[in-house]
Amino acid sequence: QVPLVESGGGLAQPGGSLRLSxxxxxxxxxxxxxxxxxxxxxxxxxxVATITDGGSTNYVDSVxxxxxxxxxxxxxxxxxxxxxLQPDDTAVYYCNxxxxxxxxYPWGQGTRVTISS
Numbered sequence: 001q002v003p004l005v006e007s008g009g010g011l012a013q014p015g016g017s018l019r020l021s022x023x024x025x026x027x028x029x030x031x032x033x034x035x036x037x038x039x040x041x042x043x044x045x046x047x048v049a050t051i052t053d054g055g056s057t058n059y060v061d062s063v064x065x066x067x068x069x070x071x072x073x074x075x076x077x078x079x080x081x082x083x084x085l086q087p088d089d090t091a092v093y094y095c096n097x098x099x100x101x102x103x104x105y106p107w108g109q110g111t112r113v114t115i116s117s
Contacts, residue, residue, distance in 0.1 A: 002108050004095055009111030012085050020080040020111055022095030030073035035098040036080045038091035047101050049080060062088070085115045
């Protein structure tokens with residue numbers, strides 16, 4: 001059973017915002033670094049943002065200043081607030097536990113984000 005369930009995607013206009021959520025049924029969630037990845041059809045999966053167990057964050061250059069990753073350890077959830085969305089942000093977004101930059105668990109179904117006017 002895949003322990004990751006993403007939600008919150010949808011259609012948004014350029015300049016709009018979306019908030020993605022991921023429920024991670026893993027233990028101990030609060031000890032793990034988590035991340036959001038995205039994948040366009042025909043493209044490699046890209047690491048977008050990471051958050052450590054201590055709350056330190058890191059972002060790919062293309063989303064810096066626009067996306068914010070956060071976590072709620074009590075709820076075992078990780079979030080991705082996406083602002084000023086652009087057509088290049090269109091992709092399926094996935095969360096996962098990471099070791100360094102490498103995903104640990106099987107991928108969930110992801111949540112699709114489409115940015116179009």
